[in-house]
Amino acid sequence: MPPINNPTLRQRRLGAELRKLRERAGFTVTQAAAHLGVNQGRVSMIETGRSPLSADRVRGMASAYDCSDEALVDALASMTGRRVRGWWEEYREHLPAALVDLAELEHHATALRVALAIHIPALLQTTDHARALFRAVVPPMRPYEIEHRLAHRIRRQGILHRDDPPPYAAIIHESALRMGFGGPDVSRGQLNHLLDTNELPHVTVRVIPFGTEYYPSTGQSFDYVEGPVHQLDTVQLDTHHGGCGFLDAEAQLSKYRDVLDHMESCALPPVASRDFIHRLTQEI
Structure with missing residues (x-):
């Protein structure tokens, strides 16, 4: 061959x-x-x-x-065989390779755990919120670049609504909920979307509020993508230039599992988190 x-x-x-x-x-x-x-x-x-x-x-x-x-x-x-041409391949000529790879990685995930301090998780963003984020990128993107990024992000969200969705657990710091990208209407719509998505049986959103004494974070947003066995897990790091970095060394995977476990231990329970987000919608 x-x-x-x-x-x-x-x-x-x-x-x-x-x-x-x-x-x-x-x-x-x-x-x-x-x-x-x-x-x-x-x-x-x-x-x-x-x-x-x-x-x-x-x-x-x-x-x-x-x-x-x-x-x-x-x-x-199970990873062998011919190259599967998933929907993400349509974007390979238009987006950085790492973003296309991320969509493929999520597609094959058995579970997803994410932690964010500044932004709403990409898979939980509304179209208006995501567009506001892309418009704030430095240097500015051209309109067609924004639309490519936006379409790709929205299609990534399809894994949460397919017939066999992976369990998805998001830990979001209060600062991300209060950032206000796009203005009050966009922010309110985004928070309500979080509440709606959190009703899905396989989605869990937990909030770390301001004032939490112990906040065990690397200070960087990351996704922990689980494979069929822990050796095939992957950590995806957001970089300052908007790309993606992938880690898969055993020591790195262990470190980020520990970070997530510690963050979950200091986050509000799911029901209290939902009530917390609901109260924020009333303040906007």
């Missing part, structure tokens, strides 16, 4: 996980190639996501690397 010229985030992640298995087994690329009966170039292409793989090939590699974690091997095998 011909090599993959532009591997997706999912294909690159599969290759990276196979590289981790090889390194844990103590194999060099040369040793792995000899063990697998392929040349070194093929191993390198596999580990960068540029070589198509079958589920049987992945299982064979895991066996050669003495990986006995059946759940992980099954999860890796």
Whole structure:
């Protein structure tokens, strides 16, 4: 099969996980190639996501690397096959690659946990609120760029309304609820939208109010995207230039799970959070 010229985030992640298995087994690329009966170039292409793989090939590699974690091997095998052309591929020529990759990542998530201090979570934003955010970007976006970003963001929200939506838990600091992007009418509409979305059985919104004594945050908004096993989780960080950064090292994943757990421990319970947001709508 011909090599993959532009591997997706999912294909690159599969290759990276196979590289981790090889390194844990103590194999060099040369040793792995000899063990697998392929040349070194093929191993390198596999580990960068540029070589198509079958589920049987992945299982064979895991066996050669003495990986006995059946759940992980099954999860890796499920990531093989032909490139799925999801709706996000339509935006690959119009948006930064990381934003397209994020939509693909969310599509395959088994659960999503997000924490934000300044902004409303992207999957919970109204169209008017999102447009106000994009208009405030520095340097300013052109009108067509705003519309591309807006359409992409709204389509991302579809995962919360599909037949098999992933559980979604958002922790939002009070400061994000009070930012007022777009003016009073937009802000009121955004808060009411949060209340409506929070009624979905798989969505949980919790608020950390001002005055909370212990606020265990990195100071940066992030999404924790769960995979079928914890080794395949991903942390997505918002960057100051508006892009996305992805982390998947085991120590990094553990750190951000702990941060989320601590943030949940100091957030208001779901019912109290809903009442808190409702009171804010009355103040605008």
